[in-house]
Amino acid sequence: MTxxxxxxxxxxxxxxxxxxxxxxxxxxAALILGAIFLTLTGESPWDVYKKMVDxxxxxxxxxxxxxxxxxxxxxxxxxxxxxxxMLVWNIGAEGQFLLGAIxxxxxxxxxxxxxxxxxxxxxxxxxxxxxxxxxxxxxAVPRVYLVTNEIITTLMLNFIALSFMNYLIFGSNSxxxxxxxxxxxxxxxxxxxxxxxxxxxxxxxGIFVAVALAIVAYVLIDKSRWGFEVxxxxxxxxxARYAGITVPRKILGVFLLSGALAGLAGSLFVAGTVGALxxxxxxxxxxxxxxIVAALARLHPLAVVPVAVLMxxxxxxxxxxxxxxxxxxxxxxxxxxxxxxxxxxxxxxANRIRRPEHEAVPGTTSTEVPA
Amino acid sequence: MNDWWWVSTVAFGIGLGTPLVFAxxxxxITERAGILNLGVQGTxxxxxxxxxxxTFNSGSLILGVLVAILAGAAVSIIHAFLSITLRVSxxxxxxxxxxxxxxxxxxxxxxxxxxxxxxxxxxxxGAIFEDGIADWPLIGxxxxxxxxxxxxxxxxxxxxxxxxxxxxxxxxLRAVGEDPASAEAAGINVSHVRYVHVLIGGALxxxxxxxxxxxxxxxxxxxxxxxxGWIAIALVILASWRPWRALFVAYAFGFAQFLELRLQxxxxxxxxxxxxxxxxxxxxxxxxxxxxxxxxxxxRLLGAPAALAVPYFRExx
Numbered sequence: 151m152t153x154x155x156x157x158x159x160x161x162x163x164x165x166x167x168x169x170x171x172x173x174x175x176x177x178x179a180a181l182i183l184g185a186i187f188l189t190l191t192g193e194s195p196w197d198v199y200k201k202m203v204d205x206x207x208x209x210x211x212x213x214x215x216x217x218x219x220x221x222x223x224x225x226x227x228x229x230x231x232x233x234x235x236m237l238v239w240n241i242g243a244e245g246q247f248l249l250g251a252i253x254x255x256x257x258x259x260x261x262x263x264x265x266x267x268x269x270x271x272x273x274x275x276x277x278x279x280x281x282x283x284x285x286x287x288x289x290a291v292p293r294v295y296l297v298t299n300e301i302i303t304t305l306m307l308n309f310i311a312l313s314f315m316n317y318l319i320f321g322s323n324s325x326x327x328x329x330x331x332x333x334x335x336x337x338x339x340x341x342x343x344x345x346x347x348x349x350x351x352x353x354x355x356g357i358f359v360a361v362a363l364a365i366v367a368y369v370l371i372d373k374s375r376w377g378f379e380v381x382x383x384x385x386x387x388x389x390a391r392y393a394g395i396t397v398p399r400k401i402l403g404v405f406l407l408s409g410a411l412a413g414l415a416g417s418l419f420v421a422g423t424v425g426a427l428x429x430x431x432x433x434x435x436x437x438x439x440x441x442i443v444a445a446l447a448r449l450h451p452l453a454v455v456p457v458a459v460l461m462x463x464x465x466x467x468x469x470x471x472x473x474x475x476x477x478x479x480x481x482x483x484x485x486x487x488x489x490x491x492x493x494x495x496x497x498x499x500a501n502r503i504r505r506p507e508h509e510a511v512p513g514t515t516s517t518e519v520p521a
Numbered sequence: 522m523n524d525w526w527w528v529s530t531v532a533f534g535i536g537l538g539t540p541l542v543f544a545x546x547x548x549x550i551t552e553r554a555g556i557l558n559l560g561v562q563g564t565x566x567x568x569x570x571x572x573x574x575x576t577f578n579s580g581s582l583i584l585g586v587l588v589a590i591l592a593g594a595a596v597s598i599i600h601a602f603l604s605i606t607l608r609v610s611x612x613x614x615x616x617x618x619x620x621x622x623x624x625x626x627x628x629x630x631x632x633x634x635x636x637x638x639x640x641x642x643x644x645x646x647g648a649i650f651e652d653g654i655a656d657w658p659l660i661g662x663x664x665x666x667x668x669x670x671x672x673x674x675x676x677x678x679x680x681x682x683x684x685x686x687x688x689x690x691x692x693x694l695r696a697v698g699e700d701p702a703s704a705e706a707a708g709i710n711v712s713h714v715r716y717v718h719v720l721i722g723g724a725l726x727x728x729x730x731x732x733x734x735x736x737x738x739x740x741x742x743x744x745x746x747x748x749x750g751w752i753a754i755a756l757v758i759l760a761s762w763r764p765w766r767a768l769f770v771a772y773a774f775g776f777a778q779f780l781e782l783r784l785q786x787x788x789x790x791x792x793x794x795x796x797x798x799x800x801x802x803x804x805x806x807x808x809x810x811x812x813x814x815x816x817x818x819x820x821r822l823l824g825a826p827a828a829l830a831v832p833y834f835r836e837x838x
Contacts (some may be wrong), residue, residue: 191632239612241559301559301612302755306804306811309748321795396525438620445613454629456738472724477636479627479743486563490599493617498609 155381161502172499176491177460184484187321188476198476205470214351216260218423220462222247224360225415227447227454227461228367229282235371235449236384238401242289242304243412244437246282250416252326253281255427258340258420259325263397270344275417282413283406285311290405293491294398300405308437319429326427330373337426346421356418361455363414368451370475380404412437435482439465442489448499461485530783531776532662535671537737538775540565540729540746543675543762544753545767546681547725552757553685554718555698555828559615560600561726562750563622566725568593570626573642573734573741580643586670586731594720594728596622601719605712608832619750625745642739646670670732674768677725681764694718698826701833710820711833726750726837758815761823776805 185195206216226243233240240246257277261270290306292298318326320335328338346354371377383390383400390397415436424431443461447453464485468478544561551558558564572589576582596618603614630637646668685691694714696704701711730746738745752774760767781799784791815823 187628191629193632194633234613241612241616292812292816296812297820298812299758299815301819302758302811303808305751306755306808309804310801310808311749313797313804316800317795317797320798438616441613441616441619445617477628477631479624479631482624483621483628484624486617486619486624489613489617490603490621493603493609493614494607496609 155505156503158501158503161500164499168499169448172495173448173457174494176495177488178307179491180484180487183487184480188480188481193476197474198471198480201470201474201476202464202481204469205467210349212340212466214353216459216463216466217353217357218462219465220459221356221360221422222415222419222436223439223443223458223461223465224455225411225418225456226436227443228364228409228440228451229412229415229437230441230444231447231449231451232367232371232411232452234406234444236380236401236404238293238405238408239301239373240286240289240304240405240408241441242286242307242437243415244409244435245304245308245438246285246409246412247416247419247437248308248311248315248509249285250278250317250413251420251427252311252416253284253413254278254417254420255326255337255340258344259338261341261344263341263343265341265343267343268458270310270341271421274340274344274421275414278413278415278417279410280413280419282416283410285413286405286409290402290409293405294402315427315429319427324508328426336430337428338421339426344421345425346418346450350472352423354422356422357416359414359459362410364451364455367411371451412440415440442485442492445489446492448496526527526783526787528624530660530779532666533779533783534776535663535667535696535772536775538673538772540737540749541672541753541756541774542768543677543725543729543732544750544765545756545771546677547722547729548753548757549760549762549764549767550681550685551629551722552829553698554694554714555701555764555826555831555833556600556604556719557615557793557830558597558600558618558719558722558725559612559614559802560597560622560745560752561655561753562748563619563626564593564596564723564726565730565733565746565753566626567596567622568730569734569745570629570637570730570741572631572731574637576642576644576735577637577640577741579631582644582646582735586728587736589727590724591727593730594724596625597719597723597726600723601716605715605719608834611830611832626762630741630743637741638735638743640741642735642741644735645739646736649825664808668736670728670736671787675765678764678768687766698828700730701828705835711835715833718779726753731755740782744745752803752807755811758820758823758825761814762826763824777806797833799830 179197186339188195188198206212224377226247229240229243254274254277258274260272261273285307289303291302292303293300318324326337328336346356348354371380379390379395380400382393382395383397387397420427439461443454447457464481468481471478471480544565546556548561550830568589571592572585575588576585599621600614602616603609604611648666649669650665668731676812685695693704693709696707697709697711705711729749733749734741734748756770756774781796783797784794785796819826
């Protein structure tokens with residue numbers, strides 16, 4: 151370790167400027183990488199990106215569709231942010247989202263046409279949270295009381311939730327299935343009274359519910375006593391234990407909260423634009439996109455909102471690319487690349503890199519990066 | 522009802538389990554070095570599309586397999602760099618690889634003036650022994666009726682087991698996964714060992730993906746591998762990080778998946794069970810098995826590497 155070209159040392163608190171700069175640089179780097187792939191495959195990156203911006207923000211309809219796509223992403227992003235902050239690796243937002251949608255549609259259909267909106271809407275939304283929390287509980291309880299790896303159980307439960315939804319709509323004559331349509335199985339619509347009103351093109355009030363929940367999550371995690379204890383557990387379970395915090399109960403609480411948030415994404419989907427448990431309109435991948443949102447937002451609940459709008463814009467722009475002969479999956483690739491660069495960016499937020507001027511003082515925590 | 526229906530079910534199960542054999546053993550090797558790679562699904566998809574593309578353009582299956590292996594190793598560099606050099610969370614880094622790989626594979630399958638999507642493969646892997654031999658009772662379909670890669674899968678299990686438990690390199694690999702600081706004190710380059718085995722894992726995942734595209738679903742489609750990459754990650758635990766056991770749990774999973782299709786053809790009462798419910802069973806079994814055999818300290822007793830998913834900071838020894 152005689153010749154070191156760079157010295158890497160932990161940075162204390164990163165500046166606000168850096169915290170904003172790194173995520174922006176990750177998006178830019180992903181766009182550059184995407185441009186390289188597009189050029190290599192004979193497409194014009196400029197045309198593609200211009201088309202995407204037009205589709206996502208070009209007119210009122212585009213903006214409303216972008217915000218519609220962003221609504222569930224705010225919630226799945228919050229679900230990941232809240233859990234990951236405490237090192238609870240809930241990657242089952244996908245399944246919890248579906249269970250939320252199933253519960254919400256179930257309650258909506260059960261209420262029927264008689265219930266007034268003032269009762270139906272809150273009940274449907276809460277049902278989604280309960281569904282998501284229940285499904286998260288299936289992983290959370292073994293995680294907390296038996297120390298079962300939650301990564302695998304949440305992951306497997308995603309597939310169980312997907313099959314269960316398919317069973318309700320395609321595999322059985324369940325109440326969720328629309329009996330009036332016999333040609334192709336689809337979800338039965340919930341009553342109009344249970345739907346969130348639209349106010350700007352197809353955009354409904356769900357976006358405000360999502361933003362409000364982001365603020366609630368911020369206050370809960372960053373400002374409340376409960377949130378403080380949760381953060382202590384996330385930083386060091388041992389410290390928390392010495393401080394008299396009951397760690398298992400905190401982990402359980404965070405896990406269930408995370409599931410409830412993902413489930414709320416499902417209920418807003420059902421009460422919002424879709425209005426039914428419909429496998430064809432339920433966007434798959436929202437749970438995983440939520441993880442990108444959380445990572446790019448650096449697990450900050452308020453930052454989740456603008457990042458979700460960006461990801462929603464990308465999701466919304468994807469299908470429009472078909473009209474210029476470019477696969478919509480370009481967008482998925484870009485999102486994956488954004489996450490790769492955002493994750494790499496964490497290193498630059500956590501560490502300072504400099505050229506060695508003098509030999510580092512022995513005992514400091516510098517390390518050498520072989521270049 | 523054919524009395525021997527289960528013989529062909531076992532035979533097909535071995536075929537369906539073979540890509541899982543490659544991916545699971547690859548992930549075992551990676552995890553034995555202390556790196557959890559959740560990028561298997563994305564890596565398999567990149568292997569599938571690149572292998573399919575190479576065979577489609579050359580007509581050579583072997584070239585397709587080689588390209589898939591190289592592509593799998595190449596995309597795994599992303600995870601290796603993020604988790605070993607930059608030491609970010611292995612979980613988020615692996616997910617990033619999966620998302621990027623999934624998007625990249627779909628993109629490559631659809632882009633260009635003559636997209637691959639919907640194209641059938643010109644050649645696929647066929648049985649290596651002649652028909653007469655494969656018709657022998659029992660042994661024929663189950664043991665002798667397979668294509669080359671099924672046997673390569675068995676050899677991979679043998680080779681990986683020998684490498685991990687009988688060679689000096691395997692010992693240093695396991696040392697890195699158990700206690701990187703001590704391994705380094707013993708003169709082992711921890712980063713180097715981890716890089717190499719993340720790439721080996723990626724190469725095997727790429728090969729597993731190619732088996733889907735060149736045998737199981739030999740027409741390019743957007744999602745040729747289902748959830749195989751995720752399943753492989755769960756199978757690592759059920760195989761308790763041992764290659765031979767991986768072979769059997771992968772075959773068992775393949776068998777369960779094929780049984781699900783097979784029950785539909787067996788008449789009442791079997792065919793009245795909704796396939797959407799049957800599709801849940803393997804996942805439910807995997808969860809129950811996880812809870813029963815791999816909870817808490819039992820995971821360590823099974824063989825979980827002690828330093829799994831823990832970034833290694835040299836200066837914090």
